[in-house]
Amino acid sequence: MNFQHQYSMLKTVGFMFGKSGELLTMRLRRQTFNAMIRQEIAWFDDNNNAVGVLTTKLATDASLVKGVTGSRLGLATNTICALGIAVIVAFIHSWQLTLLILACVPFLTGANFIQMRAMSGHASKDQSALEMSGKISTETVENFRTVVALTREDVFFHKFIDSLSKPYQSSLCKAPIYGITFALAQAIPYLVNAAIFRFGAWLIARCYTEYENVFLVFSVIVFAAMNIGQSSSFAPDFAKAKAAAGRILLLLEKKPNIDIYDESGHRPTNFSGNIEFRDVHFCYPTRQNVKVLQGLNVSVCQGQTLALVGSSGCGKSTTIQLLERFYDPAAGQVFVDGNDSRSMNLAWLRTQMGLVSQEPILFDCTIAENIQYGDNSRDVSQEEIEEAAKKANIHHFILGLPEKYNTRVGDKGAQLSGGQKQRIAIARALVRNPKLLLLDEATSALDTESEKIVQKALDDARHGRTCIVIAHRLSTIYNADIIVVVQNGKVTEQGTHAQLIAKQGAYYALVNAQVSAQ
Numbered sequence: 001m002n003f004q005h006q007y008s009m010l011k012t013v014g015f016m017f018g019k020s021g022e023l024l025t026m027r028l029r030r031q032t033f034n035a036m037i038r039q040e041i042a043w044f045d046d047n048n049n050a051v052g053v054l055t056t057k058l059a060t061d062a063s064l065v066k067g068v069t070g071s072r073l074g075l076a077t078n079t080i081c082a083l084g085i086a087v088i089v090a091f092i093h094s095w096q097l098t099l100l101i102l103a104c105v106p107f108l109t110g111a112n113f114i115q116m117r118a119m120s121g122h123a124s125k126d127q128s129a130l131e132m133s134g135k136i137s138t139e140t141v142e143n144f145r146t147v148v149a150l151t152r153e154d155v156f157f158h159k160f161i162d163s164l165s166k167p168y169q170s171s172l173c174k175a176p177i178y179g180i181t182f183a184l185a186q187a188i189p190y191l192v193n194a195a196i197f198r199f200g201a202w203l204i205a206r207c208y209t210e211y212e213n214v215f216l217v218f219s220v221i222v223f224a225a226m227n228i229g230q231s232s233s234f235a236p237d238f239a240k241a242k243a244a245a246g247r248i249l250l251l252l253e254k255k256p257n258i259d260i261y262d263e264s265g266h267r268p269t270n271f272s273g274n275i276e277f278r279d280v281h282f283c284y285p286t287r288q289n290v291k292v293l294q295g296l297n298v299s300v301c302q303g304q305t306l307a308l309v310g311s312s313g314c315g316k317s318t319t320i321q322l323l324e325r326f327y328d329p330a331a332g333q334v335f336v337d338g339n340d341s342r343s344m345n346l347a348w349l350r351t352q353m354g355l356v357s358q359e360p361i362l363f364d365c366t367i368a369e370n371i372q373y374g375d376n377s378r379d380v381s382q383e384e385i386e387e388a389a390k391k392a393n394i395h396h397f398i399l400g401l402p403e404k405y406n407t408r409v410g411d412k413g414a415q416l417s418g419g420q421k422q423r424i425a426i427a428r429a430l431v432r433n434p435k436l437l438l439l440d441e442a443t444s445a446l447d448t449e450s451e452k453i454v455q456k457a458l459d460d461a462r463h464g465r466t467c468i469v470i471a472h473r474l475s476t477i478y479n480a481d482i483i484v485v486v487q488n489g490k491v492t493e494q495g496t497h498a499q500l501i502a503k504q505g506a507y508y509a510l511v512n513a514q515v516s517a518q
Contacts, residue, residue, distance in 0.1 A: 021066050028062040028248060035251045040258040041326040042285040052135030057247065064244035079224075086224035090217040094209045097217050100199050104192045132163040145414075196221075258325055258346065265345030271352045271435045272302040272337050273466030275323065280332035282318060282489075292318050293329070294489035300482060305467040307477035309510060310486040316470045317358070320438050323468070324350060351377060354434030358441035358470075360425030362413030367398055367424060368405040370413075374428035388431040391461060394423035430461055437467040451476070474511055483507065 036054055043049055090098040140147055140156045147156060200214035276299035283291050292315045300306035308316040321327055322334055325341055334341045341349060354374070362370050371388060372380045385405065389395040397420060401407045413421040426442060442458065455476055471477045478497045485493040485506045493505050500507035 025062045025066040028065060029058065031252055032058055032062065032248055035254070038256060038259065038261055039254070040256040041321075043254075043256065045284065045286045050135045050139070052138030053132070055138060056134030061244040061248050064240045065248065066241075083224045086220040089220045093213040094200075094203070094217045096203060096208060097196065097200055097214065098221075101192070101196060101217070101221050104195065107188050107192070133160055136160045136163055193218075258328065260346055262346060265348070266339055266343055267345045267348045268337060268339070273352075273435045274302050274335075274337050275300050275306075275436070275466060275468070276335040277319060277322075278333050278335060280319075280322065280329045280334065282315075282322060282327065282329045284327070292489055293322075295332070296486070296489060296491060298484050298491055298494065300466055300468065302466055303464060304481040305462050305469060305477075305479075307469045307471060307480035307483045308486055309471060309474060309477070309483060309507065312472075314486045315489045316486055317440055320355070320440055320468065320470065323436075323438065324353060324355065351432075352434060353436045353438055354429035354432045355438045356422075356425050356429045356440065356442040360413070360421050362409045362416070362421055362424060364408065364411045366403075366406045366408055367401075370409060370424055371427050371431055374431040375433075380431055384431055385427075388427040389424075391430050392423040392427035394420065394427060397423075426458070435465050437462060437465055439467065439469045439471075441470055441472065485510070 036058070039049075087098065087102070090101065136156065136159050140160070147153060196218055197214075200209075200218070203209045204211055204214060277296050280293050280296040281291070282293040283289075292313075296315065296319065298306070298308075298319075308319060310316055318327075322329055323336075323341070325346055328342060336344060336349065363373065368382070368385050371385045374380070374388070382405070386395060389398060398404055398407070407415075409415050409421075409424070413424070416424070422442065429437065437458075439458065451473075459479070469477055469480060477483060481496070482494060483497060483500055484491050485500070487506065493500055493503065493507050495503070501511065
């Protein structure tokens with residue numbers, strides 16, 4: 001009965017520790033992912049935080065921490081208890097022999113410590129190799145169409161192999177060291193046993209203890225040592241878990257400068273849509289030596305349409321990213337309704353804007369869900385989804401699909417053409433009914449006929465709201481209230497289409513260049 005009771009207790013303890021380990025792993029993954037999506041855009045621009053690296057960390061770090069929790073934590077607790085009881089029993093029956101055994105403990109600990117440190121360095125290199133190989137494999141699979149089109153399969157395969165080759169060669173070189181430390185850790189217990197029996201024989205010969213006591217002390221210490229041996233066999237897991245826990249804690253403690261979860265900041269009751277960039281200077285964090293904006297001054301009032309034109313790389317798209325507070329300016333200020341954008345609540349500010357990017361990204365879900373993502377503050381009805389799709393000239397195309405609005409678009413919208421993705425992204429922005437509409441080359445992927453229809457829909461959508469348009473096709477912004485020419489991060493000209501044509505300056509040259517190209 002006692003044995004059955006102990007067995008039942010062990011099962012209960014194993015279950016409880018196992019459950020605690022699973023709960024810890026789930027919580028760590030949840031908190032890690034939450035910390036990742038909390039970070040600012042500049043953090044993701046760093047190559048060390050590429051998609052493959054982050055997904056590898058998310059998949060492996062929490063599992064590594066779990067390696068020293070759950071049932072293994074229960075085993076460690078059992079080991080500590082067994083060791084304490086064994087020492088007490090051993091002291092009662094032969095304190096002299098017990099003192100000798102305890103004097104040998106530092107040698108056992110030292111051997112295991114050396115082995116653990118060797119494994120720890122190995123674990124850290126393994127993780128670094130996994131992160132780099134994960135980055136390469138993720139980028140290759142995500143962009144596999146491009147890889148196939150360029151016939152670069154072998155190149156990326158060899159890059160993947162090369163990312164693992166250096167740690168592999170290093171491991172081969174250090175394998176003898178690992179072997180020696182392992183052999184030392186395994187040999188010392190036998191040397192300790194020999195010393196114990198030799199000293200025990202001497203104690204028996206001098207009548208300091210009984211024959212039975214020597215074996216009794218030896219037996220309890222051996223059983224405790226067996227538990228310690230089982231625990232020490234998990235030393236590599238502990239080393240990896242320690243490194244993984246350090247990376248997780250570092251991420252959890254990192255507070256971004258632009259925090260979407262920050263509840264502070266001004267929340268105006270009404271949003272008019274008056275925007276002003278005042279002497280704005282900016283360079284991207286990963287390219288500090290390249291000045292994108294160098295004293296940009298431009299403003300647009302409520303209900304007006306501001307068009308930004310200029311050559312590629314002059315800073316047009318950067319202005320929208322600063323307005324959305326993806327980044328903060330290095331100098332100068334961005335004002336929204338007379339308030340510095342940095343003093344306003346970030347989540348509230350972004351909900352007032354509808355953004356259609358030059359390269360729209362769709363999620364791997366249905367068309368209806370992609371459009372619904374435009375406004376997460378409420379339940380968007382099917383009627384609203386269809387109305388937004390009609391305004392974006394995509395409704396009839398969707399009805400022609402077998403599953404209509406329930407059709408899945410594939411990863412990043414891979415099942416749709418560029419123009420179709422663009423129009424769904426426009427519908428996604430319009431369903432929010434934003435006060436400020438941001439169009440970054442919103443019609444760049446459309447054919448001429450669709451562009452005219454969508455442009456009319458966008459012209460209708462601009463009524464009553466502020467709109468900032470970035471366009472290379474100047475024919476789409478002739479009717480803008482303000483046209484601003486940006487060169488080298490500064491405003492060189494601004495006015496209406498007629499005023500700028502009359503000046504015959506930079507804008508006039510851009511228009512003539514496009515007309516000649518056509």
